Amino acid sequence: MPHLPSYVHGASAQPLLGETIGALLDRIAATHPERPALVVRAQAVRMDYRAFHAEVERVAAGLLALGLQRGDRVGIWAPNRAEWVLLQFAAPKAGLILVNINPAYRAHELEHALHVVQCRALVLPRRFKSSHYLELLHELVPELDAATPGALASARLPELREVILLDDEAAHGTRLWCELVGLGDTATLAHLHEAERELGFDDPVNIQFTSGTTGAPKGATLTHHNIVNNGWFIGEAMRLTEHDRLCIPVPFYHCFGMVLGNLACVTHGACMVIPGEGFDALATLETVAAEKCTGLHGVPTMFIAELEHPRFAEFDLSSLRTGIMAGSPCPIEVMRRVVGEMHMAEVTIAYGMTETSPVSFQTLPEDPLERRVDSIGRVHPHVEVKLVDADGRIVPRGEPGELCTRGYSVMLGYWQDEARTREAIDAAGWMHTGDLATLDDDGYCRIVGRLKDMIIRGGENVYPREIEEFLYTHPKVLDVQVFGVPDAKFGEQVCAWVRLREGTQASEAEIQDYCRRRLAYYKVPHYVRFVDAFPMTVTGKVQKYLMREAMTTELAARVDD
Incomplete structure (x- = not known):
């Protein structure tokens, strides 16, 4: 028997509130x-x-x-x-x-x-x-x-x-x-x-x-x-x-x-x-x-x-x-x-994004404890969600796809930025989250990855490109790539691989101090490595996943020592 499509809607007898x-x-x-x-x-x-x-x-x-x-x-x-x-x-x-x-x-x-x-x-x-x-x-x-x-x-x-x-x-x-x-x-x-x-x-x-x-x-x-x-x-x-x-x-x-x-x-x-x-x-x-x-x-x-x-x-x-x-x-x-x-028998897990007000999935008190850990719950009332492949087709239940959501919760748009609003919200009103997820036959959702390389450090969303563009203003920095590495306390930490200009030298502390003066503390790279080159594809695209793997191995070896 074929799997159901990865589409759910929060049918509800509770009406939306029509109030300011x-x-x-x-x-x-x-x-x-x-x-x-x-x-x-x-x-x-x-x-x-x-x-x-x-x-x-x-x-x-x-x-x-x-x-x-x-x-x-x-x-x-x-x-x-x-x-x-x-x-x-x-x-x-x-x-x-x-x-x-x-x-x-x-x-x-x-x-x-x-x-x-x-x-x-x-x-x-x-x-x-x-x-x-x-x-x-x-x-x-x-x-x-x-x-x-x-x-x-x-x-x-x-x-x-x-x-x-x-x-x-x-x-x-x-x-x-x-x-x-x-x-x-x-x-x-x-x-x-x-x-x-x-x-x-x-x-x-x-x-x-x-x-x-x-x-x-x-x-x-x-x-x-x-x-x-x-x-x-x-x-x-x-x-x-x-x-x-x-x-x-x-x-x-x-x-x-x-x-x-x-x-x-x-x-x-x-x-x-x-x-x-x-x-x-x-x-x-x-x-x-x-x-x-x-x-x-x-x-x-x-x-x-x-x-x-x-x-x-x-x-x-x-x-x-x-x-x-x-x-x-x-x-x-x-x-x-x-x-x-802590006696919190009814604690719930919630998932969402700022652009969707934010919550679109949440567990309920009656959900088994395992479902409140291995999933983000089921879809919120009056919200639609579909998971799609790279061509925009809805994937079968159990297969990963990009999580898209539609309904009352989707933002008006990005303030005075039509171009980026259209990139996020398609003509049919679906908000493309950039998160990869799976839906099971009971409607529980799991987040399995991200299309983009956003870092979540202790609940704070950190966007590598923003830090990279700032570090390009450092006079010694020729090129830089920022990505997240696993961390037991914060979930992820920010790591920067830096290529320095020829004839210059810099320390990890110098790069961190430069960021600390102008960026929020959670965006400051916890790890800085100086490299001669980045791993690249044959077409010249940087492979951040290889950097992440290398750093994860290095940090694990340090713990073992």
Whole structure:
């Protein structure tokens, strides 16, 4: 008997939600006004849904009072804070488009992001850890020192008008967050409510940066409909209710924190619990125990760090029930420990990509443990998926093919980039993910490889071409190839093979330091090798898989020694 074709669709009796983010929050706050909405331990913030809704409206009204208009872009370049969550809901309520900027970005990457989407406003803290955000912004916008708030005129970023500082101490040319909130008075709130009536759920609401083979980050543009519904069905798969309290240590700038975390909670009236600005295993354990969290998100490396923490046994985690592990494959022994030692019997695995809002496959609590490790689950409601060969034909079940998805979750496109949008989304509306997968006869999907050489390091997507193009700016580098090698802790590490210009010498540390000054930490090559040539095909194409094999053998031999 021939195998079924590798095509599945998420037939569901549950209808899609036809709401904007603002309308969703209005409904949830009216239904659960006294339920806890947001807890941010590092900032001593506690809000129920009534208070959270009111504060979101003040921020939204304040943004309109600044003169921002429907469709304007507002960037947030910050770690996990209460203001991030408030802005996530306030910007779309005001008809604005929130632009997520990775807090690990340096000046080079920040400039590209702000320039591509022409941000009118930027929200940032003065600093976080080793990142001095205001100083990095000054490198790009020296005019800030002489500007008055709201009247910035930058040569390099001419669209940028407002800089809003998450700080208690003002700086030249900036406006404090508290000032923004203070603008949300009775008159501006009335203006907000009037403006909201013009919004539709197909309006763009969020831009998240991803990258591709050309290396330059692209702005995946998502709508209310995309992320409201994805958050809703993610929460449904987790069996969330208004009685749940979800600990979210994953970053908000990424879909994991923003959609799988915040929106999954708000669509169900659950509480968002934020343990800190960045991931810290001890803070996460303390938060779960103190707040009696019922759910916990993380990439496998986060769960490993929590399980291996020397004080792990001190914390009562018996309130935990569910959560999501995503970002990279989970070893079955880690999953067993998460279920057994962290009490997360209903933990789920999710798969997706930024361009699909993001989740298209997810396991369910009733799935056997083995299926929650060896697969990414079954297709999400209202989503179609097919696996195709190089000629676009659907492959039989069990055979690998490129995973393509279609439905409500597919992005509008890459911001003002029709060419690359058409490369990703075909004429029939299928999003081509670049991932190779198999589907079994029960509909469970496994990711078996990638068409492109994207590296997943600890849940962060790293695109070799971007690093290669940057390293070409080093005066000693003649040629470079970047690829991933297996790593027990992070899943993969970044490796660079470098050909130096004749007569020059360089060290591994020199190349790493050059990258560290201008690129996010997770993009810095962990390994650097200097070579005379790269393995090539007879037609002159570089064979990265041979480099990967050679490095993997070298690293394995080092461990054996």
